[in-house]
Amino acid sequence: MKLYCDPISTSSRPVIMLVADFDLPVEIVTINLFADQNQTPDFLAINPLGTVPVLEDDGFGLTESAAILKYLSVRFDLPVYPSELQAQIRVDEMLARFISNFNAFHGICGTYPRMLPQLAWLNEGTKADMAALGAYGSARYLSVLDRRLAQHGPFVCGAELSIADYAGVSLVTLAEFVEFDFSPYPAVQAWLARMRDRAGWDAAFAGFTGMVTAARAARAEPAA
Ligand SMILES: N[C@@H](CCC(=O)N[C@@H](CS)C(=O)NCC(=O)O)C(=O)O
Known part of the structure; x- marks a missing residue:
């Protein structure tokens, strides 16, 4: 599983922190926004909007930090998104x-x-x-x-x-x-x-x- 993100991005930081807090098996792939790495053809193929964060899990791509936070919580059964x-x-x-x-x-x-x-x-x-x-x-x-x-x-x-x-x-x-x-x-x-x-x-x-x-x-x- 890969997380495309940049710690300088306000939407990326919550996801990076969740991954680090729970030591999740997620590879961090840094997309340097200041270097326009979000505008490369390779990254635009992953997310045509060119925004981070993006999660990729075995062919399932997901944008929007809130959706990614929920996905990781459910996927890894974390206590930070209750099921009740x-x-x-x-x-x-x-x-x-x-x-x-x-x-x-x-x-x-x-x-x-x-x-x-x-x-x-x-x-x-x-x-x-x-x-x-x-x-x-x-x-x-x-x-x-x-x-x-x-x-x-x-x-x-x-x-x-x-x-x-x-x-x-x-x-x-x-x-x-x-x-x-x-x-x-x-x-x-x-x-x-x-x-x-x-x-x-x-x-x-x-x-x-x-x-x-x-x-x-x-x-x-x-x-x-
Ligand atoms: N609503 C999205 C916002 C994503 C977003 O706009 N990310 C910004 C960084 S915080 C970005 O990638 N900006 C680069 C650009 O717009 O070119 C989320 O919560 O993930």
């Missing part, structure tokens, strides 16, 4: 929340315009409007997440770790790139710390953390 109906749908609910509206506000509006060089063409007014929309959405969703974790944690679906935690932690920490202030959300901070302590964290997040550190250092340098 309501517990399972609760995980689906939180996955959908993170990957749809939360990502649109916190990632696409709040972070990417200030992170991705390919969005540098956006005019300053558009960037300011997107930042304002992002700030509104991040605050709305993170305050609800914070209360939820404080009252029903320690994980986003309750007492047990689930694949929603893997997807969520990647999307929430994305905003570290733009030095997002997490201090109003202590339960979220405690949850992030809990996830950082897991065995699979470094395999998934070391590259992104290095990028965040480098970006901070570059911002701190006095202009020449």
Whole structure:
């Protein structure tokens, strides 16, 4: 089984972390997005959209990180995607929340315009409007997440770790790139710390953390 991914990709990190946490027999094939390896004919034959992650299991190809997380959980009988109906749908609910509206506000509006060089063409007014929309959405969703974790944690679906935690932690920490202030959300901070302590964290997040550190250092340098 192969996982085509790039640790620099927010959608790849949850899957890489799951694989590392449970030491799954999955070969990691790095597709370097910065080097456009996702646009080679070979990779486009695997996924015509040219996006990562992609899982390949004996001829069965699968895109979409949420689907891959579910597939791996069921395939390897992992405890992170419960089989009891309501517990399972609760995980689906939180996955959908993170990957749809939360990502649109916190990632696409709040972070990417200030992170991705390919969005540098956006005019300053558009960037300011997107930042304002992002700030509104991040605050709305993170305050609800914070209360939820404080009252029903320690994980986003309750007492047990689930694949929603893997997807969520990647999307929430994305905003570290733009030095997002997490201090109003202590339960979220405690949850992030809990996830950082897991065995699979470094395999998934070391590259992104290095990028965040480098970006901070570059911002701190006095202009020449
Ligand atoms: N909804 C998809 C998103 C996949 C996606 O857009 N991945 C990005 C990296 S996070 C990508 O491959 N971008 C390259 C491109 O669009 O060319 C998922 O959750 O897997």
